Amino acid sequence: MSSKETLCQKFKEKAELVSAFVTEIDSEDAALKYVIELCDKKEACQLLASGCEADLSDDAGALCDAKQTKVIAAPGLNKEIYKKLAAKAKKSGFDCIDSGMRDHLAGIDIGFTYAEYGIADTGTLMLDCPGEEMRLATMISEYHVCVLPKSKIRANTYAVEKMMLTRMKKTPDYLAFITGASRTADIERVLALGVHGPLELHILLLEDN
C-alpha cells in the first residue's frame, strides 16, 4: 500500500471507531448524490431523531414548530457546486441555503461542508470556519456531511501545526477539529450521540488524484 493509502485506511478506521460513517467517492457529483439521498431517507418530521416525540416546555416546543420543510445548508461551497446542489435539492423538494442560518436555529437537516485537512491518527476533520454560517451549519444540523479529499489527509496534529498557525495568525480565526458526532456520557456514563451538535457525522473520502 502507498503511504497515501495507508493514511487513508488509518483515517477511515479511526473515524469509524467514533461512529462516523465513512464512504469513499470518486467525484464531487457522487457527494451531491449522497447528500440528496441521505436527506430523502430522513424521517419526514425532520427533528424526530432529536426528540420531537418528547414533551417539552412550551418555549422549546414552539422553536421546533417553526420548522416546516427539510433544509440542507451548504455555506462555503464554490458557486458551481452550490448551484448544482441547490437544483438537485429543489427537485427533491428540500430547501437549500448558504446563508441565514440564524433563521433556522431549531435545526437544519443536513450541513454540507468540505474539510481542509484530515488527521489520520484520530480520524479527525479540520475545518477552518471564521465565517459564522459555516460554523452554524456544522453545529445546528442533525447530520453533518463533510467531503475530505484524500490528498488532504495528514498523519497527526503536528503535521497540520504549520497550517493552523498560518490561519491563526491571519486573525480573526475560528478553527475546529471535528471527530465523530456530538456526544455525551454525562448521565450514568452511558454514551449518547447528538447532545448539542450533529447526531451523525458522514465523511465522504474523495479520490482526487
Place this chain on the structure above:
Amino acid sequence: MQKANDLKEYREELRESLDNDFLRTTLDNFAVAYRAGRANAFKGMDVRGLIDDIAASKDEAGRNSEALFQEFKENAEAAGVHVHFAKDGDEANAIITRIAKDAGCRKIVKSKSMTAEETLLNHDLEDAGLEVTETDLGEWIIQLRHEGPSHMVMPAIHLSRFQVGDLFTKVTGSKQDAEIEKLVKVARRELRQKYVEADMGISGANFAVAETGGIGLVTNEGNARLVTTLPRVHVALMGIDKLVPKLHDALRILKALPRNATGQQITSYVTWITGANECLAAEDGKKEIHFVVLDNGRSELLKDPLFSQVNRCVRCGACANVCPVYRLVGGHKMGHIYIGAIGLILTYFFHGKDKAKNLVQNCINCEACKDVCAGGIDLPRLIKEIHARIQDEDGHPLPSFLLAKVLKNRKLFHTLLRAAKWGQKPMAEKDGFIRHLPMIFSKEHSFRALPTIAETPFRDWWKENRPEVKKPKYRVALFSGCVQDFVYPEQMQAAVDVFAANGVAMEFPMDQSCCGLPVQMMGETKASRDVAAQNLRAFEPNAYDYIITLCASCAAHLKHNYPKLVMDKPALKLKADAFAAKVMDYSTFVNDVLKVEKDAFRETGEKATYHAPCHLCRGLDVHDAPRRLIEKGGMAYVECAEEEVCCGFGGTFSMKFPELSAELLNKKLNNVEETGAQTLLTDCPGCIMQLRGGLKARGSKVKVKHVAEILSANRK
C-alpha cells in the same frame, strides 16, 4: 462541596456516601472500564515520554508565566480581543458582571468551566440580575439541582437516570421517562432555546496560546462551539495555568488530555478561537470577546519550589478516576470544588485551610494518582505536605504528636513494643491474633483481626542465629522495618535462609528503627526527618552491595523520600543518595540479582495468587519479579482481578478511616477468593497484616504469606 467542620463530621459524610449503593456501583464500573479504556487509548504510545515532555513544557511555562501573559495579551488585543487580569475570584466575577452590564446583556449561556466553578461565578452573575444557563449536560443537571460538580469531567456522575428524569419532569412541566437517550434529547432541545435567547456566552479555556493570543477548547458535546458562536458577547475565563508558549505545547497536551480523562483518543470537538470573529447578531458584525485571566493564588504557587508543579495539571480528572478512596465515596467528599488528588491540593490553595483540613487526611498514599497524572505531578507527596503545613499552623493532634515523640527515640520505641508483648498476654490467642480489640479501637475496627507482637523480635533472633557465609557473592544490609522486626520476624528469617543459601553475607545494623513513613503519613515532618537521619547514621552504605528490605512501603520510603528529607544537610544528603541507590526490595533482589532457578525449589503446584503492594508496583515500578518468583518457588500463579489496587491498609490511614479501609479490603478479598487459590502472596508486612486480619475476620481458609516465606519453605 465540603462542609464538615471536623474529622468526626467528615467521617459521617463519608459514611453517607458509603451507604449510597448507586454511587458505589457507578464508580466501581467506571474504575474498571476506565483502566481498560485508557490503556487502549495510549496503546503503542510512549506515555512516560509524553508525560515527561508535558511536565517540562508546563514547568517552563510556569517559570515564564508573566512574560507569557504579556505576549498572550498583546497578540489577543491585536486581534481585537479585550484581555483582563483578575487577581482573585471576586475580581474576576466583578469584571465579568461589568462586561455583561456594559454590553446590555441579560441572558447568559455557559459552557463548562472549572475556573468559573472555582470563583462561584454563577452566584455573582445571578445576584446582579442576570440569567445564567449551563449548557454542558452534566453541568446543567447539577445547576438545576443547586449542587457542585462531583467529577472534573463528569460533573453529574453521582446521579442516576431516575433522578435526572424526575428533574427534567420538573423543568419541562411534562412527565419524562428515565431513558437516557430521551433525556439527552430533551436537554438538546430545551437548551437550544437558551442559545437562541442568550446575548452573552461564557466559556473556559483549555489552552491560552501566547504565540497566537488565541484559546483552545476541548469538548464532546459541542456546546462550547454554540456558546462561542451565537451570542454577541463572548467571555472566556481561564487561570494563568492555561498559558502555553506555542501551539505545539497545546497540541502535545491534547495528545494526553482526552486519553487520560475518558480514554478517548480525542474529544469530538477541539475549537481554536483567535481574535474577534464574525458574529451576525452584533451591530458591526463582529463578536465582542473578552479573555479574563485569573491568578487566585496561582502565581504564589508558582514561586513555591515544591508546589510549583501543580501548574502542570491539565484538569483531566484522571487522579480521581484511579483513586480507590474517591471510588468509594465520590466527588463531593474528595474535594471542595476541584476533586480527586489534585482537588485536595487546590482546595487548600484556592479555598483555604478550613475547607482542606479534613480532605487532606483522606489520602491513602497508594500513589495511583501519581502514576496516572498527565503532568507527572507527585500528588501524594504534595497532599502529605499540605497535611503537615496545616498541622504546623493549627497544632498537632495528640496521637500524631505522641507517635512522633516515640519514633524519634528508637530505644523508647522498642522498649514500648517489648512491653506491649507482655501487655497483650491476656488478649492474645495461640493463632497469633488478638482476641478482643483493646479499648483504644472502636468497633469500626472489627473488620479485621490484629496480630500479636512476636515472642522474639527478629533483632534478638539475629544475635543468636546470624549465619556465617563464606566467600560471599554479595554483601547486603537488612532493613527490617518495625512490623517484620516485632510482629512477623519469621518473614525476615525466611529471607535470611534463602540469602545464606545463595552466598549472600548479611549485616543487620542494630541502631535501625522504623522507616518513618507512619509519621510522615500523619503530617509529622520534623519527626519524619529525625527518623530518617537516625536510620542513615545506622547504616554504612559503602560497606554493602545492596540494602534489602522485605517491606515495600519501607523500600519506597527509603529510596524516594530519604534524600528529600535530609536535603538541607549536605553531608547527610550525600549519604542518603548512596543509601537510596542501594535500597532494593526482596523480590527484585532474589529474582533479578541472585537469579534463583526453578530447580532449586520443590514443585508443589499449589495455586497461589498475588496482591501487589502499592509501594512495590507503583512506588518502585516492580511488577514482574514477584510473579516470576511464585512460579520458580514451585507454586502455580493465578492472576487476581485488580491485583495492583490498594488493599486498604495505608498504615495509619486504616486507623483513621476504618470504614473506608474495611471497604477497600472487602473488595480485595472478594477478588482473592474468586481466584480459588488457597494461598495469597505479597511483598509487604503491612498488606499481610491487613489481608490476614480480614480473612481471619471472614473465617476464610486462604493463607497469606510473604513471597520470601514460600521460597524458604520450598527450598530443596
